[in-house]
Amino acid sequence: MARIFEEESRTFSEYLLIPNLTTADNMPDKVDLTTPICKYKKGIEEPKIQINIPMVSAIMQSVSDSGMAIALARSGGLSFIFQSQSIESQIDMVRKVKKYKAGVVTSDSNLTPEHTLADILELRERMGHRTVAITHDGSPSGKLLGLVTSRDYRVSRMDPGTKVAEFMTPFENLVYAKEGTTLKEANDIIWEHKINQLPIVDNEECLVGLVFRKDYESHKENPLELLDSQKRLLVGAGINTRDYMERVPALIHAGADVLCIDSSDGFSQWQAETLHWVKKNYPDIPVGAGNVVDAEGFRFLADAGADFIKVGIGGGSICITREQKGIGCGQASAVLAVSKERNKYLEQTGCYIPICSDGGIVHDYHMTLALAMGADFLMLGRYFARFDESPTRKMLVAGNYVKEYWGEGSNRARNWQRYDDGGVGGKMSFEEGVDSYVPYAGNLKDNLDASIAKMKSTMCSCGASSIEEFQNKSRLVVVSATSIVEGGAHDVIQKDNDRPR
Numbered sequence: 140m141a142r143i144f145e146e147e148s149r150t151f152s153e154y155l156l157i158p159n160l161t162t163a164d165n166m167p168d169k170v171d172l173t174t175p176i177c178k179y180k181k182g183i184e185e186p187k188i189q190i191n192i193p194m195v196s197a198i199m200q201s202v203s204d205s206g207m208a209i210a211l212a213r214s215g216g217l218s219f220i221f222q223s224q225s226i227e228s229q230i231d232m233v234r235k236v237k238k239y240k241a242g243v244v245t246s247d248s249n250l251t252p253e254h255t256l257a258d259i260l261e262l263r264e265r266m267g268h269r270t271v272a273i274t275h276d277g278s279p280s281g282k283l284l285g286l287v288t289s290r291d292y293r294v295s296r297m298d299p300g301t302k303v304a305e306f307m308t309p310f311e312n313l314v315y316a317k318e319g320t321t322l323k324e325a326n327d328i329i330w331e332h333k334i335n336q337l338p339i340v341d342n343e344e345c346l347v348g349l350v351f352r353k354d355y356e357s358h359k360e361n362p363l364e365l366l367d368s369q370k371r372l373l374v375g376a377g378i379n380t381r382d383y384m385e386r387v388p389a390l391i392h393a394g395a396d397v398l399c400i401d402s403s404d405g406f407s408q409w410q411a412e413t414l415h416w417v418k419k420n421y422p423d424i425p426v427g428a429g430n431v432v433d434a435e436g437f438r439f440l441a442d443a444g445a446d447f448i449k450v451g452i453g454g455g456s457i458c459i460t461r462e463q464k465g466i467g468c469g470q471a472s473a474v475l476a477v478s479k480e481r482n483k484y485l486e487q488t489g490c491y492i493p494i495c496s497d498g499g500i501v502h503d504y505h506m507t508l509a510l511a512m513g514a515d516f517l518m519l520g521r522y523f524a525r526f527d528e529s530p531t532r533k534m535l536v537a538g539n540y541v542k543e544y545w546g547e548g549s550n551r552a553r554n555w556q557r558y559d560d561g562g563v564g565g566k567m568s569f570e571e572g573v574d575s576y577v578p579y580a581g582n583l584k585d586n587l588d589a590s591i592a593k594m595k596s597t598m599c600s601c602g603a604s605s606i607e608e609f610q611n612k613s614r615l616v617v618v619s620a621t622s623i624v625e626g627g628a629h630d631v632i633q634k635d636n637d638r639p640r
C-alpha cells in the first residue's frame with residue numbers, strides 16, 4: 140500500500156512570519172541580498188558564483204531571452220536562457236548577453252542598400268524600432284554603409300520600391316565613433332551633434348553597436364550589476380537530458396556562466412547521467428538540476444553532483460501537471476522539506492548546496508517566505524513575463540494591456556525534452572501547461588525595486604540583514620482559513636480594487 144505522508148502539503152499563502160526584535164542595525168539600506176547559486180564548502184571557501192538579488196528568471200520561451208537576461212543581470216539577478224530552441228539560436232542569445240556593453244546596443248534592425256522602402260516599413264512594424272542600420276550584408280556586424288531613420292523618408296511621397304541606397308544617410312555623412320569610446324564620450328558626441336543615435340564601428344568600419352540618446356540615463360552605473368571578471372554580464376542557460384553532449388560545449392564556448400537542467404521531474408536517471416557527464420567534461424562550470432519536492436529527490440541530485448537544486452512540481456502559474464498527472468507538492472512544504480535535507484547534507488559533508496524555489500510565487504511576500512523557508516534564491520516566470528523586457532507581445536485585450544505567457548509544457552512551446560519520459564524519439568503526448576495572458580506591468584527595474592523594498596523591509600522586521608541570517612532567525616506560523624480572510628482588506632467598501640500585487 141502507498142505510504143501516506145503525515146503532514147499536509149501547504150503553499151505560501153498558508154504561512155505568515157512572526158516579527159523578531161528590530162534594532163538600529165536593521166535598516167533596509169543595510170540589508171545585503173547577495174546569495175550563492177553554486178555549492179561550496181561552508182567556512183572554507185567562497186561560493187564561485189553569487190547573485191546580488193535572490194531572483195532568477197524561468198527557463199521559458201516566454202520569459203528568458205537575451206533582452207530579459209541583460210535587463211535582469213543589470214539589476215543584479217540572472218536569467219537562464221530557454222533550451223527549447225535550436226543550439227544555434229540559444230548560443231546566439233548567450234553571445235548577445237556576453238557582448239553587451241552598458242549603453243551600446245547590438246543593432247537588431249539591419250538591412251542592405253539593395254532593400255527597399257517597403258522592407259524598411261515592414262521591419263519597423265515588426266521590430267518597433269525607428270533606426271535601421273544599413274550594412275553590406277544586412278547583419279548587425281557587417282560593414283556600416285549608412286543609417287535610415289524616420290527623417291530619411293516620406294511614406295506619402297515615395298514609391299515603396301525605392302532602394303534604400305537612394306535615401307539612406309550614407310556612411311560618409313554620418314557622425315560615428317570608434318570601438319573603445321566610453322559611454323560618457325559617446326554621450327558627449329550625441330549632445331554636441333544634436334543626434335539621437337551614434338553608431339560605433341571597429342577599425343574595419345564594421346558595426347559594433349548603437350548608442351541611443353534616450354538610453355543614457357538608464358545606462359548609468361548600476362551598483363548591483365552582475366558581472367564576470369572581464370566586466371561582462373553573467374548569463375545562465377537551460378540544458379536538457381537529450382542533446383547535452385552537443386549543447387553544453389556550444390553554450391560554454393559562447394560564454395554561458397552557469398547551466399541548469401530544465402525538467403519538470405529531476406528525480407531521474409537521465410539527470411544523474413547528464414550531471415556526471417557535465418562534471419566529468421567541464422568540472423568548472425556550475426550546473427543546477429531539478430525539479431524535486433522532497434528529501435529523497437534532493438539527496439539523489441546532490442549525490443549526482445548538482446551545484447544547486449531546484450524545488451517545485453506543479454505550482455507554476457501556467458502549470459497543469461497536478462491535474463494531468465496527479466504529481467506534485469504544495470510549494471511551501473516542498474521548500475521546507477528540501478531545505479531540511481540540505482541542512483542535514485551540510486552537517487554530514489560540510490558542503491552547502493543552494494536551493495532555488497521555482498514556481499508559484501504570486502505575491503511579493505511569497506518571495507520572502509520562500510527565503511525564510513530556506514530557499515537561497517527564487518525562479519520566477521509569471522512575475523518577469525509581465526514586463527517590457529520579456530520576449531512576448533504586448534497586446535490590448537478587453538481594454539487592458541497584457542503580455543502573452545505560455546508554459547513550456549503547452550502545445551505552443553512543445554518543450555518535449557522538459558517532459559521527457561525517456562521514450563524513444565521523444566514526443567509530448569499530452570499538455571502540462573497552458574497558453575495565457577498576464578497583466579502588463581511596465582518595466583523590470585521599477586517592479587523589481589518595489590519587490591525588493593518589500594523584501595528588505597520584511598527582513599528588517601524579522602531582525603535580519605542577510606539572507607542567511609533571515610533563514611536562521613525566521614519564525615513562521617500556519618494560518619487558518621479564517622485568518623487568511625482577516626489578512627486582506629475586509630469589512631470596508633473599497634474605493635478601488637486595483638491594488639498592486
Ligand code: IMP
Pocket residue numbers: 197198199403451453454455456457458459460497498499500518519520521522545546547548549571572573
Ligand atoms: P511561475 O513563476 O508560477 O509562473 O512558474 C514558473 C515555473 O513553472 C517555471 O520555472 C517552471 O518550473 C514551471 N513551468 C514552466 N512551464 C511549465 C508548464 O508548461 N507546465 C508546468 N510547469 C511549467
